[in-house]
Amino acid sequence: MTDTDATPAGAPGRAHHWRRDLAELAALFTAVAAADCVADTVVHGPDGPVLLAGSAAALLATAGFHTWWHRRRRARSTAPTPEAATPEAAVGSTLWRMRTTVRDEPGSLAALCLALAGRGVDILALQTHPLAEGTVDELLLRAPDGLTADALARAAEAGGGRETWLERADAHDLVDAPTRVLDLATRTALDSAELPLALRRLLGRCAIRSAPAGAAGTAGVPAEDEWRETVLRLRDPSGGTITIERPHLPFTPAEFARARALVELDARLGPRFPRRDDVLTLPAGDEVTVRRADTGDLAAAKAMHERCSPATLALRYHGPVRDVAAADRYLGHLLGPRFGRTLAAYAPSGRLVALGHLLWDGEETEVALLVEDAWQRRGVGAELLRRLVVMAAEAGCESVYAVTRASNTGMVAAMRGLGLPLDYQVEEGTLVITARVTPAAVPRLAAGRP
Numbered sequence: 001m002t003d004t005d006a007t008p009a010g011a012p013g014r015a016h017h018w019r020r021d022l023a024e025l026a027a028l029f030t031a032v033a034a035a036d037c038v039a040d041t042v043v044h045g046p047d048g049p050v051l052l053a054g055s056a057a058a059l060l061a062t063a064g065f066h067t068w069w070h071r072r073r074r075a076r077s078t079a080p081t082p083e084a085a086t087p088e089a090a091v092g093s094t095l096w097r098m099r100t101t102v103r104d105e106p107g108s109l110a111a112l113c114l115a116l117a118g119r120g121v122d123i124l125a126l127q128t129h130p131l132a133e134g135t136v137d138e139l140l141l142r143a144p145d146g147l148t149a150d151a152l153a154r155a156a157e158a159g160g161g162r163e164t165w166l167e168r169a170d171a172h173d174l175v176d177a178p179t180r181v182l183d184l185a186t187r188t189a190l191d192s193a194e195l196p197l198a199l200r201r202l203l204g205r206c207a208i209r210s211a212p213a214g215a216a217g218t219a220g221v222p223a224e225d226e227w228r229e230t231v232l233r234l235r236d237p238s239g240g241t242i243t244i245e246r247p248h249l250p251f252t253p254a255e256f257a258r259a260r261a262l263v264e265l266d267a268r269l270g271p272r273f274p275r276r277d278d279v280l281t282l283p284a285g286d287e288v289t290v291r292r293a294d295t296g297d298l299a300a301a302k303a304m305h306e307r308c309s310p311a312t313l314a315l316r317y318h319g320p321v322r323d324v325a326a327a328d329r330y331l332g333h334l335l336g337p338r339f340g341r342t343l344a345a346y347a348p349s350g351r352l353v354a355l356g357h358l359l360w361d362g363e364e365t366e367v368a369l370l371v372e373d374a375w376q377r378r379g380v381g382a383e384l385l386r387r388l389v390v391m392a393a394e395a396g397c398e399s400v401y402a403v404t405r406a407s408n409t410g411m412v413a414a415m416r417g418l419g420l421p422l423d424y425q426v427e428e429g430t431l432v433i434t435a436r437v438t439p440a441a442v443p444r445l446a447a448g449r450p
Helices: 018-044 048-078 108-117 149-158 177-190 194-203 253-269 295-307 310-317 324-335 380-394 409-416 439-446
Strands: 093-102 122-131 134-144 162-168 207-211 226-228 231-235 241-245 278-281 287-293 340-346 352-361 364-371 399-405 422-427 430-436
Touching: 093 108, 093 122, 093 149, 108 122, 108 134, 108 149, 122 253, 149 162, 177 194, 177 253, 194 207, 194 241, 194 253, 231 253, 287 295, 287 352, 287 380, 295 324, 295 340, 295 352, 310 364, 310 399, 324 340, 324 352, 340 380, 352 380, 364 380, 364 409, 380 399, 380 409, 380 439, 399 409, 409 430
Parallel strands: 364 399
Antiparallel strands: 093 134, 093 162, 122 134, 207 241, 226 231, 231 241, 278 287, 287 340, 340 352, 352 364, 399 430, 422 430
């Protein structure tokens, strides 16, 4: 039984349309009459064969022209052009961060997106910041490798953008803004020393400086948080001021609000940092306990100052220490959470014998060591330095530098022992050693291997 015979039970039968049958019969009679007329013309007419051959040639020519035209139109519609190549057609792609200002009117964003799409650019993320004079659009782009920053800027200008800024991005920028802010808030909540790093990751490439209240050369603590184009001045919860500068790109109101929210979170939670004691056996067989230090270790640090020789203090502070009280005040600065992180090494007797500092210096990162004379050349400084470099790598720092004297062979040996690429600069007896933190070396340093 065929499918046409399978009629469901109870279903109405298919209606018989007699009008359609009449139309089919009429069409059949018309076709027979036309064929008879053509046959009479060909058989009895003088030019019948010529007429038949001409008709066949015309039909063949028409079919050939139609085939050629159809193929030409299909080829033109699918062929990629240099300005409309898709990202998939490109050999590779590059991530870019773009910020541009468009008019605050309907269709402005659509025009910008259309101009970028015309160059084969894929928009992965978009944030808008309304301003009085327009709207700032911040975009994460995936562009073909051959497309330069100038070409992207011209495409944005063709789409109505102005004051366009571009910077290479990486895989970390693929995280959406709310997730990134929540992650930074979590890290800030766990550790007071994370606030400067969280601000740097939130705002991108910028210089962050902390100044205590009443510090020389500062404008004092502002009555309210301030925002002036490329400079933010925020009140530090621990006293003083946090100044953030980004000369190459003005801040937006949204960035100002996010930075204030992170600082307010830090203020509400108060001082805190994770406690962890690691007992280490040095190459010489001595044992020390290494842990994070803060202002609670200030008294022990001052006592170590008194036990250190003037030569040791001069190597650490790059010159003679004439005022011990001034050096002690500087210790309070070093142990504060706003200026970096500090590691302390304690002997089994409970006496502090070494300090290692990781200092946030604007956009750069400095490392410094102070080891009590009796504990020098035992490997404690090298161990602290290794841990500081790992912490710098985890914070996203690409390099660290140490400022010392050319005669400080212990610091030079510790930096060389890291196994990282080093750059040396010597000026009037001052030696600056910069270590480039390579991603491949971080696991080795974290494992404590030389």
